[in-house]
Amino acid sequence: MCERANQLQFLRFISFLLIFLWHSEGYRINYMPPGGNGALCAVSFFFILSGFVTAYSSYNKKTKLTLKNVFHELWKKLKKFYPLYLIIIIISVLYSAIPLNIASHRFDLLLINGKQLLKNLLLIQSWFPQGYFNYVGSAWFLSTIMFLYLFNIPFRTILNKIKESKHKWLLYFIMFIITISGSIIYSYFIQSLKTEFWGYVFPPARLGEYLAGMVLGYMVIQVKKDFLDKKMISSKSFTVVFTILELIILILWFKNIYTIHSAWTFRIVAWIPLNIIMILIFGIGKGLLSKIFQNRYLKQLGDISFECFLIHQIVLHIYYEMSGVRSISTLGNVFSMLYCLILTVAFAYFIHKYTSRKKL
Numbered sequence: 001m002c003e004r005a006n007q008l009q010f011l012r013f014i015s016f017l018l019i020f021l022w023h024s025e026g027y028r029i030n031y032m033p034p035g036g037n038g039a040l041c042a043v044s045f046f047f048i049l050s051g052f053v054t055a056y057s058s059y060n061k062k063t064k065l066t067l068k069n070v071f072h073e074l075w076k077k078l079k080k081f082y083p084l085y086l087i088i089i090i091i092s093v094l095y096s097a098i099p100l101n102i103a104s105h106r107f108d109l110l111l112i113n114g115k116q117l118l119k120n121l122l123l124i125q126s127w128f129p130q131g132y133f134n135y136v137g138s139a140w141f142l143s144t145i146m147f148l149y150l151f152n153i154p155f156r157t158i159l160n161k162i163k164e165s166k167h168k169w170l171l172y173f174i175m176f177i178i179t180i181s182g183s184i185i186y187s188y189f190i191q192s193l194k195t196e197f198w199g200y201v202f203p204p205a206r207l208g209e210y211l212a213g214m215v216l217g218y219m220v221i222q223v224k225k226d227f228l229d230k231k232m233i234s235s236k237s238f239t240v241v242f243t244i245l246e247l248i249i250l251i252l253w254f255k256n257i258y259t260i261h262s263a264w265t266f267r268i269v270a271w272i273p274l275n276i277i278m279i280l281i282f283g284i285g286k287g288l289l290s291k292i293f294q295n296r297y298l299k300q301l302g303d304i305s306f307e308c309f310l311i312h313q314i315v316l317h318i319y320y321e322m323s324g325v326r327s328i329s330t331l332g333n334v335f336s337m338l339y340c341l342i343l344t345v346a347f348a349y350f351i352h353k354y355t356s357r358k359k360l
Contacts, residue, residue, distance in 0.1 A: 005056055005220075005283050009291040009302025012049060015042035016305040018257070020137070020312050020341060026320060027333035033257045041257050044271035045279075047206045050145060051213025052220075052279050054152055055159060059221045065157040073152050080105075084307065084351060085142060088314055089120055092135040095317060096129065129197045137313055140201050147203035148210040155211055159218045168222065176215045180276070183208030184269050191264035199267040209272060216276065220283040228286070242287035249278045250289070300349075307348035315344045 018038030021049075063069075082281055093099075098117070101110035119125040125132045126143035133140060144258040149210050162171045186205060190198045199205055228238075253274050282290055292298070319325075319340050 005053070005129050005285060006299050006302075007282055007285045008049060008053070008279065009305070010293040010298040011136075011278070011302070012046070012284060013298075013301040013305045013308075015045045015100065016308050016312075018042040019309065020344070021337075021350050023137070023313055023316055024337045024340065026316075027327055027336045028092040029330050034260070037257045037259075037261075040267065041253075041271040041275070043200075044209055045275045046141070046270060047148070047209040048213040048216070048272070049279055050148070051210040052217040053213075055156065055214035055215075055217030056221060056283070058156060059163075059218060063153060064154045066140055070150060070153045074146070074149050077149050078146065081142065081306065081310065084310055084355070085136075085139065086121070088110075088136055088310055088347050089117070089139070090316055090337060093117065094323065096135060099270075109199055126201045126203055129194065130133065132197065140342050141309075144201065144203040148207060151207070151211065152214075155214055159214065163218060163222065172215055172219050172222070176212060176219070179212040179215060180272060181208075183212070183272060187267065187269045188264060195267050205268065209268070211262075212272075212276065213279070216259045216280060220280065223284060225304070229285070238286050242281065242284065243289060244287075245281050246287040246289040249274065249281050253278055263344070272302070301345070302303075304345065304348040304352045307346050307351045311347055311351070312344045314339070315340050315347070319343070329348075 018033065019042050021032050022036050022039035059267060090234050096117075098110065101107070101113060113134075116125070116131045119128060119131070120135050120143075123139075123146050124141045124216055125134070126140045126147075132143075159175075162168050162175070165171060183205075186208065187195075190205075193199070256270070256274050259270075279285070282293070284290075285294075317335065323336070325332060325336055
């Protein structure tokens, strides 16, 4: 039986909104997070949450480490998003340099742009230090997370062995510290390099966040089994405590987004602690905010957040080119962002509904 943490889905949508705001920079309004803080925090949240959900939902599943199972897991993930991703890449070619290269007979440039397109189609663009934002800027995330998915089966195998040990809590804690420390140490030592690539896009740079999320997924399940399910804590007092904790962590999370951070922590490190704490608190899901976030409509927004993430830049770009509207006034910018957001959510909803239909 798979475990679910539906209250985390709406937080996923909130994180998408932060990324949407950053990519809507052409229509900037007051009170938007400074310097891409919101997007950077959201990306870290996505990586940690992806690992958390993978482990959390498979806690009770038997895992056998074989090469076949590793690639089956990879294929299962790939086929969920690649058809939509392929369509988006094809559309992005329309406003890329490729049509102009062909029309002007610049086959030398066509070769360069064609190679970058091939990298995107093969989902390997995040391994190269140039052009990783070309075509669909957010697609580097897919390239990176496909690498992280390779660790699902091997790491779950380790975690399954740990959960059978009488020292499981100590071992979970050690694994958690190792994974988090790995991200921090890595970020510190690459600070003199091009951190946008080596500290943000490069797939191994995000491994610590993803694996920490997986450890956290097992730890939350274990907390529920060892404490909550045994009713060692009274229900009413626990609800009050966790409601307060949920409010505090949300306030601190948003405050962190509006804080200026040191250069070497900016890409990864600044966002990890509060993202971890927020996923932990809401993963347990005993506060009133968790109950609210489990509302079916809020959960649906979370369910379509991945589709929103994939298509929002296409919507923004097409609107920008076809409307002719540029950043001219606060009212105009608010209208442009809301229009593109509503259009993105509507398209994402129908795409998700169609692709999620059960075969008869």
